[in-house]
Amino acid sequence: MDDIETQNLELQLLLQAIYLKYGYDFRNYAKASIKRRILHRLTSDKLPNISAMQHRLLYDEAFFGRLLLDLSINVTEMFRDPNFYLAIRQHVIPQLRELPYLKIWHAGCSTGEEVYSMAIVLKEEGLYDRTQIYATDMNEVVLRQAREGIFAINHLKQYTANYQKAGGQESFSNYYSAHYDHVVMDKSLKKRVLFSDHNLATDGVFGEMNLIMCRNVLIYFDRDLQNRVFNLFKESLCDNGFLCLGSKESIRLSVHSNTFEDVVKEEKIYRKKISQNIL
Numbered sequence: 001m002d003d004i005e006t007q008n009l010e011l012q013l014l015l016q017a018i019y020l021k022y023g024y025d026f027r028n029y030a031k032a033s034i035k036r037r038i039l040h041r042l043t044s045d046k047l048p049n050i051s052a053m054q055h056r057l058l059y060d061e062a063f064f065g066r067l068l069l070d071l072s073i074n075v076t077e078m079f080r081d082p083n084f085y086l087a088i089r090q091h092v093i094p095q096l097r098e099l100p101y102l103k104i105w106h107a108g109c110s111t112g113e114e115v116y117s118m119a120i121v122l123k124e125e126g127l128y129d130r131t132q133i134y135a136t137d138m139n140e141v142v143l144r145q146a147r148e149g150i151f152a153i154n155h156l157k158q159y160t161a162n163y164q165k166a167g168g169q170e171s172f173s174n175y176y177s178a179h180y181d182h183v184v185m186d187k188s189l190k191k192r193v194l195f196s197d198h199n200l201a202t203d204g205v206f207g208e209m210n211l212i213m214c215r216n217v218l219i220y221f222d223r224d225l226q227n228r229v230f231n232l233f234k235e236s237l238c239d240n241g242f243l244c245l246g247s248k249e250s251i252r253l254s255v256h257s258n259t260f261e262d263v264v265k266e267e268k269i270y271r272k273k274i275s276q277n278i279l
């Protein structure tokens with residue numbers, strides 16, 4: 001066995017150790033990206049090898065906390081990909097408007113920028129007060145930030161530009177109050193939101209949803225885990241429910257492809273077909 005094979009074996013054992021000790025299952029994450037992150041932490045903490053890291057994380061929960069943040073990449077922004085939100089306004093909202101009550105799930109919501117963006121769209125389209133939003137992530141640290149709705153002020157210029165490109169109808173400043181180096185999102189934007197812990201690799205179905213957003217999460221998963229998650233979404237959506245993925249993700253290579261039809265192909269907005277198995 002050469003050095004690379006030994007390192008890959010150590011990596012496999014490390015992921016198993018994390019799962020058995022802490023219950024977080026990274027075993028079906030895309031290997032290259034997870035290995036890059038582990039090796040980065042190895043160098044910055046000056047550990048000699050992955051086995052030494054395994055020993056450290058088994059006995060030091062704070063170290064695992066830091067590693068967990070490394071492994072869950074939390075990059076996000078308000079109105080990320082503005083054209084996506086424009087497509088939601090133009091092609092999804094008119095169909096949601098027909099429903100008396102709405103349930104929306106943001107899976108892998110990170111620090112919540114996506115959730116606040118969608119809440120703004122729903123408000124401007126007059127749907128917010130009849131919507132229940134579930135915003136979930138596996139990472140408690142980012143969920144806490146999402147719940148607080150406090151963001152660094154230095155992103156504001158870009159967020160305002162994104163909001164306008166996404167078809168924003170107001171002044172973006174109506175939705176936050178600015179402080180010295182941060183902004184606090186308007187409380188009303190989280191009135192209909194329930195933030196909670198949910199792990200797509202290990203947890204179950206999440207109710208009868210009309211729309212599920214899971215953007216820029218599946219890129220970190222291997223094909224088997226993607227299929228598990230697509231199945232979870234299939235089971236969680238009601239007939240005609242919408243599934244929204246990130247720009248680099250697609251349902252088309254998965255075993256669940258046939259269950260979904262395109263709504264806006266280029267924005268990765270799909271719709272669950274009406275069940276075929278009702279006799």
Ligand SMILES: C[S@@+](CC[C@H](N)C(=O)[O-])C[C@H]1O[C@@H](n2cnc3c(N)ncnc32)[C@H](O)[C@@H]1O
Pocket residue numbers: 072073074075076077080107108109110111114136137138139142198199200201202214215216217246
């Ligand atoms: C790159 S961020 C995407 C945030 C947001 N959806 C967006 O598109 O801007 C990926 C998020 O997925 C979360 N995540 C990774 N693996 C997960 C899992 N197994 N279950 C739930 N969330 C997960 C991470 O904690 C992180 O917050």
